[in-house]
Amino acid sequence: MWKWWLLLGMCFWVLVMFKLANKFFICSLNSFNEYSTKQNPIQLIVTEVNHLQVPMEKSLQRESEAAEKAPSKEELNWEHVQMERLELLRNVCRDEALRNVTHSRISRFVLDRIFVCDKHKILFCQTPKVGNTQWKKVLIVLNGDFSTVEEVPESVVHKPEKNRLSRLSSFSKPEIEKRLSSYFKFFIVRDPFDRLISAFKDKFLHNPRFEPWYNRDIAPEIIRKYRKNHTEAMGLQFEDFVRYLGDPNHRRLDIKFGEHIIHWVTYVELCAPCQINYNVIGHHETLQEDVPYILKKAGIDQIVSYPTIPPGITAYNKTKVKQNFSRISKRDIRRLYARFQGDFKLFGYG
Template sequence: MRHYWLLLGACGWVLLILIIFTKLFNFRSVDDYGRRIIGQSGTVPVTKMVKPVLVSSSDKPTPKPPASPTVAPTEAAWQSVIDKRIQLLSAVCKNGSLTNLTHVSINKFVLDRIFVCDKHRILFCQTPKVGNTQWKKVLIVLNGAFSTVEDIPENLVHDHEKNGLPRLSSFTPQEITHRLSTYFKFFIVRDPFERHISAFKDKFVKNPRFEPWYKHDIAPAIIRKYRKNQRNSDLTASGLHFEDFVRYLGDAEGRRRMDRQFGEHIIHWVTYAELCAPCEIHYSVVGHHETLEKDAPYILKAANIDQLVSYPAIPPGITHYNRTKVEHYFSGISKRDIKRLYERYQGDFQLFGYQSPDFLLNKTINDPKNIKSSQHL
């Protein structure tokens, strides 16, 4: 009997030890997040460990792009405008009937017009009377001489010995070819007839930069040839009239002879084709003076310099085409002279999508009473 109770007691102790060990083991079994894991026999259901599922890139939610790299609808629309200009330029260059007006060789005269910014791989062909001075300022800033365009003295911009802007003509033929084929290239154009008015006012009426050869050399030569019954003593005093200027520009043979005498001072009314050879040089962008408010920031961004420099502020309304002004200046000029002028610049009209001035070409004969002396306008 005694052995029986001893055996029963020993079994009880063994059972008690097993219960305590089991509870201790369950307490220490926790998952990676500190939660207890209880066996299937317990009252708490087992937490299932879900195996990660690999999601393909097509199934992933598309993240929202950052705000800065997005292309705004207006930018995309303007890119289309730029593309259409280049397409039109290419199409007109292929027009055999206009070859004499659109094609020129890439000669020294053209290379002298193209300024180089090697630091940012940019070529800019200058076309006077279209904001050319402001673009020179942009390139001067990019070359590091000044921090902003506002800091550049006006007299330095056109001092090509000191402004630090090399011309493409200063490089070797191999260097020229490399830059023409790899650099970002652009130039700006303007309605040809409005450009002539601006050139006439700037060089023969106001002459703000004091270039006396226009008044004392070029103007008298034009007057002497195209104004009848003009005494030599009055050539300078009377001043050049816009009518004289138009006759000179439209006279193919006479103008060529006079231009050789005038030298490079004539660049202010040379055709865009002669200045920049757009049918031979594949430009990246052709900007228009009439849309400079949109073209300037587009060019800066396309050339990857928009974070480095800003185009100078554009006065309101200064770039808009002014048909009233054009009609006013041409009011006293014969249809024959207007037609000759258009024939010379027809290539520029068509290359860059400017409408032919039919409102002038088809106008009625002018009443001499309405003719005004243009040098005072």
């Protein structure tokens, strides 16, 4: 009998020892795991990297986006060019000696020249013979009537009832003031004499849009008053045109010619640059650089593109200007310059 009790006691002792050993093993394992977690530097680094990976990716993305938005060297250079143009404009506007040729009130005539794009808060002052057709195409696309400027027909651009471009004159006085104070405003200029040559050839020689009133109504009036030799049967000559424009009393004919004079009156008369605080002044001669700058400044560079500019078409041709003015008397040139002096001074053409 005592043997059974001895066997039972031994079994009990073995069971107790087994439990103690198992408890010691579990504690040791937990301690090892805790030690490994605390002491393994590689694992710590991996853990930290995993935690930092998401914010780092976001940070890199933000830096990438900022780099894309940051102006390039070329853009910074052109920003400087624009600042110089606006500074010159302000300085000349302050010159009291030039006030008569640089200031023009914001009349109905001026408001009729300014096209409005409310959707993108843009005001564009039309200065004919300086690539305005293309800018009007840009505005038409922005209004949503066409997808690209290439799709806009010429027949639509020049017909107010078809192009649906609003003019600033169509708004009430408070609405006009609101837009003038808050919208992005710009216009384009060109060497004044070069522009007059272009206007003369386009309206009185080539007349590509078949506008008969220029040679039927306007040319005879100019010839009658300004041609020295009335026995000449030829059509309007550039000399006649220059005498008309340089005449201090030209306004009588201007009134008679009506809206058609927009193709040769001064930028001052068209856009009132000393009265309206324009954001950008583009130059026809540097249109290749001005176009992307204007589109970006207006916030529309990702929405619309400007029509392709043929190489060399906007360059100033000094030889052409000299040839056209070679037969003009010095007196007539001086009188013409006197009228357009404001344009020459305000925009850095001399």
